[in-house]
Amino acid sequence: MNEIQAVKTAKIEEVKKNSKKGFTLVELVVVIAILAVLAAIAIPVVASTIKSSQISSAQSNAQTIETAIKEAKAATAAGDDSIFVNSTNGHKASKNDLTVADVLGAKKITSAAAQKYTIDGTDYNCVYDATDEKVYFAAADKKSTIGKDSNDISSHSVIALTTTAQDGKISVVTTDLKNLKVTQQAGD
Template identity: 50%
Template structure:
């Protein structure tokens, strides 16, 4: 750079040189090797993460189904206790031993918890057996829930479970709660 001064001023002006300086080569972008390494790292991370996410998803659906089953079970046992005590406070027909499943569902707002649970494409429906509620799939498609069918947590069902959900009509299966064998007392 050259400086030029004018005689009457103290201002200096700089002029750029007309000769270009050495051009510095800049490295722009990534090499093929760098891209392959990054893709390989992403593949390894996804191979580790996918099974963990799937297990977490399965665990959360199973936990939700068990919680819903406990909620349903509690409501039916409460209704069964009302029948045993002849208490018509919550259920109008308790003293007549004629409480319907739909009456228990409505009184306890159980519509959402009675919905089938979907676990990786398999629907699990609420069933009652010996006073316990399960979510189970009809494994062999015979329309009967028994020991040949599995509950949502992978265990075999007890024999002669009663379905609470009508798959054919996609709605609640209704009937008297005494058909569910909720307690060991004799009717």
């Protein structure tokens, strides 16, 4: 009798094993539906977060570059060569022959200016707005910028701080710092 009972138990165990080989079609469809809902919620949130971080990064880089340019102008006015000296080309603040590349190199922020941001399909590159004496990342048409309340600077005196080669590499221009002049506005 024990043998019969053992055989029955073994058969029951075998049936239990064979009956749970995989997932049913309904179970798979439910899991896929749940994943689709989660993806529909997560993708816009992630995209918004990426855009926000790019804007913050561009604003921070622009502020850093602007501060470096203002420091270099002050050093040039004071004839102070303690920071802004380029041993390769002999440019220095006291000679008033510093270039934008010299300034960014001295402050080790060349990569900040050479950064290109693509937001909502528009490319933004580093520019100096001589009218406002500010640095922005602006679109090619200068009608949209990152970090400026009224985005259109197309009517301003704008100097590109970077150039893009045919191979897509971005480099800092060698514009003389003295060319980044203050422009007098009406009422000044």
